[in-house]
Amino acid sequence: MKLGLGLYRHTLKREYYDFARQAGCTHVIAHLVDYFHHGDTNPRDNQPTGDQYEPWGVAGDPSRLWTVEEMKALRREIEAAGLTLAGIENLDPAHWHDILLDGPQRARHIENVKTIVCNMGEAQIPVLGYNFSLAGVCGRVRRPIGRGGATVLGMDGPADKPLPNGMVWNMVYDTNAPAGDLAPVPREAMWDRLSRFLEEVVPVAERAGVTLAAHPDDPPLPTVRQQPRLIHQPDMYQRLIDAVPSANNALEFCVGTLAEMTEGDIYEVVDRYSRQGKVCYVHLRNVTGKAPHYHETFIDDGDVDMSRVIAILQRNRFDGVIIPDHTPTMSCSAPWHSGMAHTLGFIAGVLATLQRQSTADVIELSAPSSTGGKSSDRRGDTYV
Ligand SMILES: [Mn+2]
Helix, strand or coil, X not given: CEEEEEECHHHCCHHHHHHHHXXXXXXXXXXXXXXXXXXXXXXXXXXXXXXXXXXXXXXXXCCCCCCHHHHHHHHHHHHHCCCEEEEEECCCHHHHHHHHHCCCCHHHHHHHHHHHHHXXXXXXXXXXXXXXXXXXXXXXXXXXXXXXXXXXXXXXCCCCCCCECCEECCEECCCCCCCCECCCCCHHHHHHHHHHHHHHHHHHHHHHCCEEEECCCCCCCCEECCEECCCCCCCHHHHHHHHCCCCCEEEEEEHHHHHHCCCCCHHHHHHHHHHCCCEEEEEECEEEEECCEEEEECCCCCCCCHHHHHHHHHHCCCCCEEEECCCCECCCCCHHHHHHHHHHHHHHHHHHXXXXXXXXXXXXXXXXXXXXXXXXXXXXXXXX
């Protein structure tokens, strides 16, 4: 397992790379979408927040796709700082909104995504994280209710205000959209959109050497803003995987979102998907409660035993990157950095402990056993 840090577009610079290395990271996941563009309710010193129904910001230039040259330059500058660029997280709504909406520009937007995937392959960036969601990450509120009065994000109940025209995935893609709201999309129609997307793009990703990694719907509710969510219970990830079986169709495995879901046991869920080899990379975040009544917590302070989650991933030979997802902000002059450093330190500590245990196991297993040797069965088939 590798320790990484996710960096937003405006933080893709040397100062942040050095911070990542100092905290023990070897890898970076880069966001190229600028979620904060014209985002008046979305300050740049934290994860993208917005207000409960306010969008993060305005999407990018629809005619300007990420080029091979800029992605190569990014990979090289990250490598020059001593890190590896493990992947790019999220597509810009400007480039693919009509795939989500099944709109008139769908064919062009499919070509956009294929081009981006091919460009990534040429730039030797192996992973594209995405989130196939109409409402996106929205409906959350901020409260100073974390440990020590830390400000955290969460939900106080459903978020059903309809999605206005011109907005998708919590960003505005058309500032001149006519007044009105998007009519609710039938759930199966949305699944059909996802299946068609995968059928068309996965073969291109295979040839390009790029893995598509799907984030579950965060927050995970059957509907948000009256639009269906596809991955709002743990079992639904399997439908996505089975839609187009391929090593390049995998998961951006968000433990916090999965833990917010009302069904399933988070440890069994981690075991089930990592055992299949479908976990491409991991977002690690702790929470307390279940959607739509939950809030984010410090990594060591929520409902989930994160050391157990990491131990299950290790036992199933997960060898990808773990990044902190979101954290509460801390009361100091660098609220985002301190939250991240705290989480990274926790993960690094668990990884070091597991490494020490596995080394001890090897020593123990190679020594003559006086008890007839049941030690190789010690880990058994359970996910505990
Ligand atoms: Mn996540």
